[in-house]
Amino acid sequence: MIHFLKLILPAVMLLGGSSISLAENVIEVPLCAGDATKTLQAAIDKAASYKGKPVTIKLMPGNYDISRAESSAHFYHVSNTTSEDENPDRTMHIGLWMRGVDNLTIDGGGACFVTHGEMTSFVIDGCRNVTLKNFTLTAADPSVPEFKVLWVGKGSFTAEITEPSQFEIDDEGKFYFIGEGWKLEENGANGAQPIRSVQVFYPDRNVTGRCDSPLRGYRSARQIGDRVVQFFYDDARFVNPGEVYQLRHTIRNEVAALICNSKDVRLENLELNFIGNFGLVGQFTENITYDNIRCRPRIGSARTDAGFADFVQMSGCRGKLKIVNSYFEGAHDDPINIHGTHLKTVGSEAANKLTVRYMHGQSFGFTPFFKGDEVELVDRHTLNAVSSAKVKDVRRIDDYNYELTLDRTLPELPAGYSLDDLAVENVTWTPEVEIRNNYFSRTPTRGILITTRGKSVIADNTFFRIPMPAILVSDDARGWWESGPVHDLTIRNNLFIECSSPAICVSPEIDRIDKPVHKNIVIEGNRFITDRGNVINVKASENVTVKNNVFDVPAASSLTMEDMIGEENTSNLKVVGNHFVSTPK
Secondary structure (H helix, E strand, C coil): CCCHHHHHCCCEEEECCEEEEEECCEEECCCCCCECHHHHHHHHHHHHCCCCCCEEEECCCEEEEEECCCCEEEECCCCCCCCCCCCCCCEEEEEEEEECCEEEEEEEEEEEEEEECCCEEEEEECCEEEEEEEEEEEECCCCCCEEEEEEEECCEEEEEECCCCEEEECCCCCEEEEECCEEEECCCHHHCEECCEEEEEECCCCEEEEECCCCCCCCEEEEEECCEEEEECCCCCCCCCCCEEEEECCCCCCCCEEEECCEEEEEEEEEECCECCCCEEEECCEEEEEEEEEECCCCCCCCCCCECCCCEEEECCEEEEEEECCEEECCCCCCEEEEEECEEEEECCCCCEEEEECCCCCCCCCCCCCCCCEEEEEECCCCCEEEEEEEEEEEECCCCEEEEEECCCCCCCCCCCCHHHEEEEECCCCCEEEEECCEEECCCCCCEEECCCCCEEEECCEEECCCCCCEEECCCCCCCCEECCCCCEEEECCEEECCCCCCEEECCCCCCCCCCCEEEEEEECCEEECCCCCCEEEECEEEEEEECCEEEEECCCCCCHHHCEEEECCEEEEEECCEEEEECC
16 A cells, blocks of 8 residues: 555656656656646656556646647558648647557546647557546637627627637728637638638537538628627528538647557547547557547537547457447537458558558558568449458558568459459457447538448447438448458437437448348337438348337327438348337427
């Protein structure tokens, strides 16, 4: 048993101008006046010196400011972020950089990390057994600023700029959102980032949707009150009082967090009020748990947005991925996306060698295969496996191209086929998934995207007014190149409230049908409150069971049970024990 008082008192180090008290395996970091970035990094570096012995960094309730200006600059390629044209410099600006630190716990104890500037809050790279818990993450200058429409007149409207976003208006009447080191203007004037994506929040329905920018074509702006701006136009504006607009550029040059090349990582009891520039990214990591993470605007604030794009993006992970007891509200893209990456085959220098290439511009540069991994060659048109092999060696050619040496010769291709028709998936790096007891709302896209062959359960979740499929099972090797097939998926006891049609969509992106892509899917015990048909739609799959679900439609609706379930090229589809009820309004 550690006697903290006795051991802490004799050992005090001065780091970055602030005192850090040290006890055996415990590093306590008091609140820091001003920027805490270097002090926090010093605590992490001290933890690394324990060489794998269990160590806890303890913080205090209150704000710890972390900044891009004082961050650690490190080069990373991250899945689903930016192309070389969008962002030629892959340097990330990291607030808390954990590299090769094992058996580490950061216990926030109610602390709040406040970011300043566009930056990556934390990176866990090459670590084992790391837990982050009990803190809040927010931004002093969120890169998705907002305003609320107050009044609309002929040729102008007035809006209140939502705190904490700052703005300025130049002598020519150009309006800029401003943050630490960045500016945002409708057309990218004077070196600012241009607005490229806009969402509108409708408070009467508690939903958001993509829309055109309300600042498109504005003539000038002027400030007429505290945080109140009047925008002038030559034409009519299709905005209404009470609507809230969320505006952003679309360059994912940073991520909220990166967990890569690691094992046994746990994030628990986190309040994530702003997830900047991209989401929480897991990349080639084994066993990640998210438990009670709350991605949402700060309760009591006027903000309606909590993220720049996706909330949780898992790319090429393995082991067990758990996302439980969590809350997802206010994303600018998908709350959860779990997938691998197809690489296209582009050449073969020998009978057992393949050259493969990253194809989507926003995913490249990170090592996609390792010696001993199992891979499948996949028909890009049907998404069916052609053959499998193990990797004996990997040679990196450049950021996009890799040469694989396999443990067997390549198969003969059917007549009319070439290597251009094939892709390769890393089968070893495909996780089992549990997504349970979560809430999803206020997103313009899907709720969950899942493409993994590992045993997966999506259960006891609530989806509120999701405008695209609340659950999408895709797989493709021609668009986003996100792999792969589902082999064992259960969707059970979820509540879908006024979601899109279909609410559950199983739809691999194929242009030819050979044999089913997905298999062994059970959809049972769910409740769908809907006024639409085609609630469940399944394509190119086999062994699909839809049972004991409840379809709750308005009493005056003409919908029938036959309208609820659609299928295409699906074999062994069992539809049993479902109920169709009509609820008076």
